[in-house]
Amino acid sequence: xxxxxxxxxxxxxxxxxxxxxxxxxxxxxxxxxxxxxxxxxxxxxxxxxxxxxxxxxxxxxxxxxxxxxxxxxxxxxxxxxxxxxxxxxxxxxxxxxxxxxxxxxxxxxxxxxxxxxxxxxxxxxxxxxxxxxxxxxxxxxxxxxxxxxxxxxxxxxxxxxxxxxxxxxxxxxxxxxxxxxxxxxxxxxxxxxxxxxxxxxxxxxxxxxxxxxxxxxxxxxxxxxxxxxxxxxxxxxxxxxxxxxxxxxxxxxxxxxxxxxxxxxxxxxxxxxxxxxxxxxxxxxxxxxxxxxxxxxxxxxxxxxxxxxxxxxxxxxxxxxxxxxxxxxxxxxxxxxxxxxxxxxxxxxxxxxxxxxxxxxxxxxxxxxxxxxxxxxxxxxxxxxxxxxxxxxx
Amino acid sequence: xxxxxxxxxxxxxxxxxxxxxxxxxxxxxxxxxxxxxxxxxxxxxxxxxxxxxxxxxxxxxxxxxxxxxxxxxxxxxxxxxxxxxxxxxxxxxxxxxxxxxxxxxxxxxxxxxxxxxxxxxxxxxxxxxxxxxxxxxxxxxxxxxxxxxxxxxxxxxxxxxxxxxxxxxxxxxxxxxxxxxxxxxxxxxxxxxxxxxxxxxxxxxxxxxxxxxxxxxxxxxxxxxxxxxxxxxxxxxxxxxxxxxxxxxxxxxxxxxxxxxxxxxxxxxxxxxxxxxxxxxxxxxxxxxxxxxxxxxxxxxxxxxxxxxxxxxxxxxxxxxxxxxxxxxxxxxxxxxxxxxxx
Numbered sequence: 225x226x227x228x229x230x231x232x233x234x235x236x237x238x239x240x241x242x243x244x245x246x247x248x249x250x251x252x253x254x255x256x257x258x259x260x261x262x263x264x265x266x267x268x269x270x271x272x273x274x275x276x277x278x279x280x281x282x283x284x285x286x287x288x289x290x291x292x293x294x295x296x297x298x299x300x301x302x303x304x305x306x307x308x309x310x311x312x313x314x315x316x317x318x319x320x321x322x323x324x325x326x327x328x329x330x331x332x333x334x335x336x337x338x339x340x341x342x343x344x345x346x347x348x349x350x351x352x353x354x355x356x357x358x359x360x361x362x363x364x365x366x367x368x369x370x371x372x373x374x375x376x377x378x379x380x381x382x383x384x385x386x387x388x389x390x391x392x393x394x395x396x397x398x399x400x401x402x403x404x405x406x407x408x409x410x411x412x413x414x415x416x417x418x419x420x421x422x423x424x425x426x427x428x429x430x431x432x433x434x435x436x437x438x439x440x441x442x443x444x445x446x447x448x449x450x451x452x453x454x455x456x457x458x459x460x461x462x463x464x465x466x467x468x469x470x471x472x473x474x475x476x477x478x479x480x481x482x483x484x485x486x487x488x489x490x491x492x493x494x495x496x497x498x499x500x501x502x503x504x505x506x507x508x509x510x511x512x513x514x515x516x517x518x519x520x521x522x523x524x525x526x527x528x529x530x531x532x533x534x535x536x537x538x539x540x541x542x543x544x545x546x547x548x549x550x551x552x553x554x555x556x557x558x559x560x561x562x563x564x565x566x567x568x569x570x571x572x573x574x575x576x577x578x579x580x581x582x583x584x585x586x587x588x589x590x591x592x593x594x595x596x597x598x599x600x601x602x603x604x605x606x607x608x609x610x611x612x613x614x615x616x617x618x
Numbered sequence: 619x620x621x622x623x624x625x626x627x628x629x630x631x632x633x634x635x636x637x638x639x640x641x642x643x644x645x646x647x648x649x650x651x652x653x654x655x656x657x658x659x660x661x662x663x664x665x666x667x668x669x670x671x672x673x674x675x676x677x678x679x680x681x682x683x684x685x686x687x688x689x690x691x692x693x694x695x696x697x698x699x700x701x702x703x704x705x706x707x708x709x710x711x712x713x714x715x716x717x718x719x720x721x722x723x724x725x726x727x728x729x730x731x732x733x734x735x736x737x738x739x740x741x742x743x744x745x746x747x748x749x750x751x752x753x754x755x756x757x758x759x760x761x762x763x764x765x766x767x768x769x770x771x772x773x774x775x776x777x778x779x780x781x782x783x784x785x786x787x788x789x790x791x792x793x794x795x796x797x798x799x800x801x802x803x804x805x806x807x808x809x810x811x812x813x814x815x816x817x818x819x820x821x822x823x824x825x826x827x828x829x830x831x832x833x834x835x836x837x838x839x840x841x842x843x844x845x846x847x848x849x850x851x852x853x854x855x856x857x858x859x860x861x862x863x864x865x866x867x868x869x870x871x872x873x874x875x876x877x878x879x880x881x882x883x884x885x886x887x888x889x890x891x892x893x894x895x896x897x898x899x900x901x902x903x904x905x906x907x908x909x910x911x912x913x914x915x916x917x918x919x920x921x922x923x924x925x926x927x928x929x930x931x932x933x934x935x936x937x938x939x940x941x942x943x944x945x946x947x948x949x950x951x952x953x954x955x956x957x958x959x960x961x
Contacts, residue, residue, distance in 0.1 A: 273643070274643050277643070277646065281646070285696055303647075304647055304650070306650050306651070307650050308650060308693070308697075308698065308700065309650070309692070309696075309697045309698040312698050312742075312744065315744060347741075347746045350746065351744055351745070351746065385864065385866065385867055387791075387796065387798060387864075390796060391790070391791055391792065391795045391796070394792075394794055394795055395792070398794060421866045422866075423796075423864060423865045423866045423867075424796055424864075427796035427797070428796070430785075431794040431795075431796075434785070434794075435794065469866075470865045470866055471865060471866055474786075474865050477786065478785060478786065481785035481786065482785050581853075585849065588845065588846070588849070589845070589846075611852065611853070611855065611891075612891060613849075613852040613889035613890070616888070616889055617845065617849065618845060
């Protein structure tokens with residue numbers, strides 16, 4: 225049987241909703257084996273891609289009957305999800321009832337299994353979303369949304385920093401209940417815990433946090449405040465645990481920015497003391513060091529927990545707290561670097577650079593902090609490897 | 619690796635050769651955005667000062683073949699109308715001084731029909747919202763000379779773009795979406811393109827905290843958190859000199875445009891290490907077939923070829939036509955259209 229006819233027969237006998245994955249398989253000699261389904265996985269032989277495409281393309285652009293349009297568009301979109309005209313034809317087919325909403329959703333999922341970051345596929349799903357929401361019973365809506373988060377998670381796993389997956393995820397969450405937003409927030413944090421450089425996940429978590437903070441009907445404002453402060457502590461620990469990674473620093477920056485703390489307080493302005501840390505604090509850990517032992521990120525995390533436990537943060541201005549933390553990180557990084565007799569791993573230098581960048585950023589535009597900015601710029605200059613533009617900032 | 623100069627002649631023949639591979643599968647795979655591809659190739663040639671390298675009449679006829687009866691354009695002949703390709707069509711016709719071949723009012727009306735009540739723009743009749751489409755709409759109307767009522771409500775368009783500003787000063791595709799260099803270019807470019815009658819009482823303060831005197835008309839760059847955004851953009855430069863699009867991503871030549879054009883508009887281009895970026899772009903050239911790739915060692919394509927060349931032009935690399943950072947078109951084309959230079 226010719227390959228295209230086999231394809232049509234295959235999708236007729238295997239409803240799209242039963243197909244979970246699509247991919248290309250090794251070349252086969254006979255067209256009879258060019259399209260297969262194994263446990264929900266649809267496979268097309270690599271040496272039949274081009275003839276199948278040509279046939280489907282000619283049929284699609286020449287077809288007048290619905291079935292030909294439907295079948296050929298499925299094949300074309302599995303090969304090239306950016307063929308937006310084919311998605312548009314399917315929108316028309318949906319309107320006439322030739323295809324169903326749930327099957328269309330399944331088709332997008334199937335396409336995304338092979339092409340996790342194609343914008344036209346995500347745009348089609350976003351177009352389906354309001355229709356799906358309106359046909360879902362209120363008591364089932366959170367379960368539906370959770371299913372959508374799972375589709376996004378799979379796509380995120382297939383391609384790091386998948387902008388369209390995370391943006392679609394936001395389109396799902398932004399209209400959900402407060403309860404679901406809190407669930408989605410915890411899901412994002414869970415993803416972060418095993419993907420430290422997934423900046424998109426951090427940005428997504430911040431967007432949800434800001435949305436929760438701005439929620440008009442706050443049943444428990446203390447919950448939000450507690451959530452926020454636990455985020456601060458967790459992020460500090462992430463920074464200690466993964467030296468030199470930019471994402472947790474960006475997240476800390478975001479946490480600072482969304483609190484909208486007043487820029488300067490008359491009675492509680494920052495001073496150079498906020499940028500100093502008593503090196504003697506580290507003497508006790510150095511005293512306990514066995515000869516020849518190098519320090520690592522695990523040690524820094526242990527020291528951080530001690531330091532946080534000793535500090536009294538509750539009524540402290542957020543910027544003072546963050547300056548103190550970043551100063552502490554610089555000091556701790558220097559202690560670790562010094563414990564190496566040969567050159568320390570580059571990540572400690574990167575960590576110090578990230579901390580200085582963070583400090584200067586925090587102080588930007590803050591009246592009465594010119595001396596602090598000058599001090600940090602002096603440290604940046606001494607490091608020698610930070611981006612030059614930092615010294616050009618006002 | 620190249621011998622570190624721009625291989626102009628090789629890039630010209632690379633672009634000329636693009637249309638010759640009509641039977642290849644790769645050609646078919648990109649067919650839905652062929653009109654974008656023509657804009658990328660044509661603009662590259664003009665910036666390289668090789669304006670006659672493609673047959674202008676052939677290009678114009680192809681553009682017109684992509685036109686729909688409502689004045690919109692599809693990505694290729696037989697493909698549906700969409701704002702993305704409508705912009706490319708108008709850009710190409712402007713560059714070739716052939717805007718008289720279309721009904722400007724009709725195309726402007728198509729763009730106008732896509733503006734939503736909240737000021738955003740859909741990409742087509744199916745209502746996908748994205749700040750990319752705000753840029754396409756405003757740039758397109760500007761080039762058509764129709765950037766005013768009844769074709770657009772500029773005030774609302776600006777309000778929507780402003781609502782996509784994140785706490786880091788950047789912009790995403792929709793309100794709340796992650797800041798992304800491409801989207802930032804679309805928003806900053808749009809705010810630089812709009813001409814707005816702006817009169818502010820002397821006592822009112824802007825985000826830049828300076829009192830404004832009454833103005834007759836200006837763009838809306840006053841809404842941008844300039845230093846904060848420029849900081850975010852300057853951080854895109856990695857130690858290898860290349861620029862990425864977001865934190866933790868790899869360097870990519872196309873960000874030499876998306877990031878650099880914004881810095882140019884914001885008058886902070888000196889925050890980037892110029893020499894290192896120039897070397898990075900030159901190293902991404904394909905010294906065998908021509909064209910520029912996303913990074914050194916990869917296969918070249920016409921998309922990265924344009925943005926590499928445009929980036930070099932912004933950086934003052936010798937022998938190139940000056941490019942306008944708002945439109946990604948030669949400055950002299952915009953001057954011919956009567957569009958004021960960026961201040």
